[in-house]
Amino acid sequence: MQPLLPDSFQPHQVPPNIRLAQLHEDAFKVGKHPIDSVNRCPCCNTSVEFTLLPLCCDVKELCFLGCAYPFYFYFLKVCLLIIGSVFILGGALNMLWVGLDCSSDSCVRFLGLAIINYTDL
Numbered sequence: 001m002q003p004l005l006p007d008s009f010q011p012h013q014v015p016p017n018i019r020l021a022q023l024h025e026d027a028f029k030v031g032k033h034p035i036d037s038v039n040r041c042p043c044c045n046t047s048v049e050f051t052l053l054p055l056c057c058d059v060k061e062l063c064f065l066g067c068a069y070p071f072y073f074y075f076l077k078v079c080l081l082i083i084g085s086v087f088i089l090g091g092a093l094n095m096l097w098v099g100l101d102c103s104s105d106s107c108v109r110f111l112g113l114a115i116i117n118y119t120d121l
């Protein structure tokens with residue numbers, strides 16, 4: 001088994017070793033780290049190899065980060081869906097209501113649909 005701290009690693013070295021700092025940065029990037037990796041950070045023994053997750057991946061693929069991340073992104077997705085449906089339904093009803101009460105010169109039209117009625121203002 002590989003020792004956790006090899007003899008060449010000095011945690012309080014001045015000036016610091018930038019190569020080891022970059023290795024440590026790679027070890028803590030968010031992504032899938034293979035368990036059986038040979039390349040590991042000498043200070044924390046975490047794998048420095050990782051695979052980035054795609055932006056539109058399933059929220060279940062984030063389970064390795066803990067239970068809060070999948071729940072948070074699911075909550076965010078459902079909130080955006082609710083807000084989007086309220087905007088679409090509310091906007092469609094407003095356009096229908098304005099369009100029904102619109103004479104030829106009293107409305108502002110956008111793409112053939114009445115959006116503002118001057119007589120209501």
Ligand SMILES: [Zn+2]
Binds near residue numbers: 023
């Ligand atoms: Zn480290």
